[in-house]
Amino acid sequence: xxxxxxxxxxxxxxxxxxxxxxxxxxxxxxxxxxxxxxxxxxxxxxxxxxxxxxxxxxxxxxxxxxxxxxxxxxxxxxxxxxxxxxxxxxxxxxxxxxxxxxxxxxxxxxxxxxxxxxxxxxxxxxxxxxxxxxxxxxxxxxxxxxxxxxxxxxxxxxxxxxxxxxxxxxxxxxxxxxxxxxxxxxxxxxxxxxxxxxxxxxxxxxxxxxxxxxxxxxxxxxxxxxxxxxxxxxxxxxxxxxxxxxxxxxxxxxxxxxxxxxxxxxxxxxxxxxxxxxxxxxxxxxxxxxxxxxxxxxxxxxxxxxxxxxxxxxxxxxxxxxxxxxxxxxxxxxxxxxxxxxxxxxxxxxxxxxxxxxxxxxxxxxxxxxxxxxxxxxxxxxxxxxxxxxxxxxxxx
Numbered sequence: 001x002x003x004x005x006x007x008x009x010x011x012x013x014x015x016x017x018x019x020x021x022x023x024x025x026x027x028x029x030x031x032x033x034x035x036x037x038x039x040x041x042x043x044x045x046x047x048x049x050x051x052x053x054x055x056x057x058x059x060x061x062x063x064x065x066x067x068x069x070x071x072x073x074x075x076x077x078x079x080x081x082x083x084x085x086x087x088x089x090x091x092x093x094x095x096x097x098x099x100x101x102x103x104x105x106x107x108x109x110x111x112x113x114x115x116x117x118x119x120x121x122x123x124x125x126x127x128x129x130x131x132x133x134x135x136x137x138x139x140x141x142x143x144x145x146x147x148x149x150x151x152x153x154x155x156x157x158x159x160x161x162x163x164x165x166x167x168x169x170x171x172x173x174x175x176x177x178x179x180x181x182x183x184x185x186x187x188x189x190x191x192x193x194x195x196x197x198x199x200x201x202x203x204x205x206x207x208x209x210x211x212x213x214x215x216x217x218x219x220x221x222x223x224x225x226x227x228x229x230x231x232x233x234x235x236x237x238x239x240x241x242x243x244x245x246x247x248x249x250x251x252x253x254x255x256x257x258x259x260x261x262x263x264x265x266x267x268x269x270x271x272x273x274x275x276x277x278x279x280x281x282x283x284x285x286x287x288x289x290x291x292x293x294x295x296x297x298x299x300x301x302x303x304x305x306x307x308x309x310x311x312x313x314x315x316x317x318x319x320x321x322x323x324x325x326x327x328x329x330x331x332x333x334x335x336x337x338x339x340x341x342x343x344x345x346x347x348x349x350x351x352x353x354x355x356x357x358x359x360x361x362x363x364x365x366x367x368x369x370x371x372x373x374x375x376x377x378x379x380x381x382x383x384x385x386x387x388x389x390x391x392x393x394x395x396x397x
Contacts, residue, residue, distance in 0.1 A: 001047025001267060004248050006198040008169040009147055013078065013249045015242060016267040017050035018043045018260075019202065020064050021057045021301070022253035028306070029058030035256075037067045042257035044073055046264035052200075052251050054082040054116055055101055056303075065105035074107055081105065082116035082151065085127055094135045102144075111146040113139075114172060117303075117363055119154040121161045133166070151202065152184055153363040159188040163195055170198035170248070174363075176206050177240045177283050178290060182297075193246035201241055201250045207299030210237040210290070213318070216326060218289040225282045229269045238266050240283055245272035293324040296371050297364050304358035304368060310347040312338045313358055313368060320375045328378075335379040349375040 003012040023031040023039065040051070053064045061081060068074045081101055088094060102108065118124065139145040147169035152159060163171070171192050173184040180186045192199045205211045211234040214222075222236050230236055241250050250267075254260050275283075298317035307313055315338025323331020339346045354369040362368060 001264060002271065003047075006147070006170065006248060007196045008198060011078065013050055013198070014048045014267075015249060015270075016048055016263055017052060017200065017249045017251045018048050019251040019253040020051055020053045020060055022255055023060065023063060024255055025059075031059050031063040033063055033066055036063050037070060038257050039254060039260060040064075040067050040073070041071055042260040043254075043264075044071070044076065046260055048260070048264065049076065050078045050080065050112075050249060050251075052080045053105075054114075055084045055097060056082070056116060061101055061104040065107065069106045078111040079105065079107065080112035080114065081110055082114040085115050085118070085123065088127065088130065088132075091131045091135070094130075094132060098139070098144075109144050109146065112170065113145045113148055115150040117153050118150045118162065119152075119365075120158055121165055124150075124162060124165050128166075147198075149198075149200075152188075153365075154183065156181070156183065156185050156187060159184045160191050163192060163197070168197055170200060172200040172202055172251075174203040175201045175241060175247070176204050176210055176237060177287055178206055178210060178294065179203070189244065189246050198248040199246055201247055203299050204241045204250050204252065205234060205237045206297075207301065209294065209299070209321070210234075213322070214286070215289050215293045215324075218286045221282060221286050221289065225279065229266050230279070232262075234262070235266045235270075236279075236283065236286075238263060239270040239275060242267070242270035243272060243275045247272075293321060295321055295324055295374070296366060298366060299364065301363060303361040303363060307347075307352075307358060308355060309351040309353060311349060311351055311372070312340075312347060313372070315339070316349050316372060316375045317366075320371075320378060323378060332379050335375070348380065349373075350380065 002015045004015055006013055018040070024035040025031045051064060053060045055061060068077065083094070083097055088097070101110070115124070115127070136145065136148050140148070149168055149170035149172060150162070151172040152162070153174065173188060174182070175184070175189060189199055211232070214233050219233060222233055230239060238250065238252070241247055252263050254263060296317040298314055300314040300318065302314060304313045316335065319331045319334035319338055322334050339348050349372040352369055352372045356369060358368040359366065
């Protein structure tokens with residue numbers, strides 16, 4: 001495993017970090033602790049020393065805390081979690097959430113603490129008015145917080161403003177070869193590095209869209225150019241991020257020990273500046289193909305869930321995009337699976353009541369109700385939609 005130095009704390013951080021949000025689960029909000037333990041154990045064996053979770057990931061902090069305790073690895077891992085700042089209405093809420101997080105994680109400190117999903121400087125100003133700067137200073141002085149940062153899902157223009165709004169230690173941005181000009185983007189990456197901040201990258205494969213879900217034409221382009229460790233679309237995507245010297249660490253939501261092994265092997269060889277001009281040109285070609293099929297920029301993070309009408313929103317969008325990447329019939333097949341057609345109680349895109357609850361939580365700022373209309377029109381046209389609507393009415397009676 002290669003390690004990169006945090007410029008603010010001097011800590012050595014594995015270039016590959018483990019994002020825990022996508023731990024396998026036995027039910028929504030109930031991660032499988034045995035699967036999680038196997039993943040964390042393998043991560044430690046492969047030299048990964050950074051774990052990322054959040055208060056808002058259902059059941060995740062408690063699972064991470066239990067696993068670290070069972071494995072006796074708390075002191076060997078850098079632990080990161082996030083404050084649900086939108087739920088902080090009074091100064092005492094900071095301590096209320098933080099104390100709960102320490103209890104869930106079975107620890108007395110958080111190494112890297114983030115303001116979760118910041119989209120504008122105004123959100124930070126609201127927290128500042130509640131006294132969060134003094135609160136952070138007190139927690140740092142007490143040794144309960146090691147480094148303070150934020151995860152960002154706002155505009156490119158607001159990002160430098162937020163960087164200068166406080167003496168941050170680090171930031172976390174969405175970054176991959178399809179997002180160079182989206183949210184913080186390449187310009188934001190360089191701005192953060194210029195301020196000597198550690199930069200952690202989330203969504204390096206865009207929720208898997210740049211791995212196994214690439215259009216077939218894009219996969220062929222990469223297969224024709226593969227060499228050495230660049231044997232899979234995932235290897236290309238991860239290596240592209242690691243090619244940037246400004247990136248301190250890349251987070252991957254690995255869901256099995258096998259994925260840990262695969263990504264750790266890539267991490268050992270993907271150093272800054274290791275991609276050739278020809279390989280960058282290949283990725284540019286892949287991006288052209290990808291953008292033709294990437295109609296909805298959903299990463300499958302599930303922040304929009306649960307839907308009050310039971311719609312599998314990420315599944316609908318995955319099927320919609322697949323219909324452009326792999327053909328209409330493939331998309332329809334995926335849509336039928338995502339909509340639980342065989343259950344006799346289909347949860348269709350047409351069930352949307354446009355309440356807007358989903359869109360308010362989307363880090364990608366997708367107009368979800370409007371895009372579900374697009375899903376319905378493309379994947380349930382004419383007689384297909386009529387038959388499904390009839391099925392829904394018959395089971396409702």
